[in-house]
Amino acid sequence: MEADFAVELAASDETLEMPWSAGDGPRYFDLKRQPRLVEQVEEARRYPELAQFLSAINSSLTILETAKCDAWSTTEMKPEEEIRGAAWKFGSYVDLLFSDNESRLSFERHEQLTRQLVKLLHRVPEIPAAAEFLVRRCFYHSGDEAREGFYITFYLFGYGSEEDQARRQWAIGLELVENAVRQISAQHRV
Secondary structure, eight states: OEEEEEEEOSTTSOEEEESOBOTTSOBOOOTTTOGGGGGGOHHHHHOHHHHHHHHHHTSTTSSEEEEEEEEEEESOOOGGGGGGOOSEEEEEEEEEEESSHHHHTOHHHHHHHHHHHHHHHHTSOOOSEEEEEEEEEEEEEETTEEEEEEEEEEEEEEEESSHHHHHHHHHHHHHHHHHHHHHHHHHHHO
8 A cells, every 4th residue: 555644834734723613514523532423424424434434543442533534536636646547536534633632732743653654554465545644733722722733634545447446445545544543552552
């Protein structure tokens, strides 16, 4: 499985406000502390594989929790993806946060985690899927105060000649990343 990470901390790069809401539309659900709310996440209702991933990452077995997500399919490929020879791409993103406040504020912890994830994913069998982990800036709000910290946007793409095949590869990729997160979490709990 192809896997990589990058750091996006420039002023023009994407950031996250936590907790977040989109007016009357989508909003943040604390799935770590209220796991049944996964039923309220529209993308989780549409894609059971994503619901499973969100539930697993937000379980007490991991050091992470989730903030936002989306999933989609497309036939549009970036030039670097065309070498795969796939007609379809199934993709998603999930914004990941450390569960403990101290780690949320540590760039080093975020960089270490992304490096560990990439290292573990490079060990898995080659499949037509690609994962990317982006360390970004997050503003954690509590009352009138905001603390500047970090979060990770995890992108995953599965590729195939048909949409269903691309989705199956994406689902396998989700399971591989879930297993990597669990393995890293277990090491941090020892």
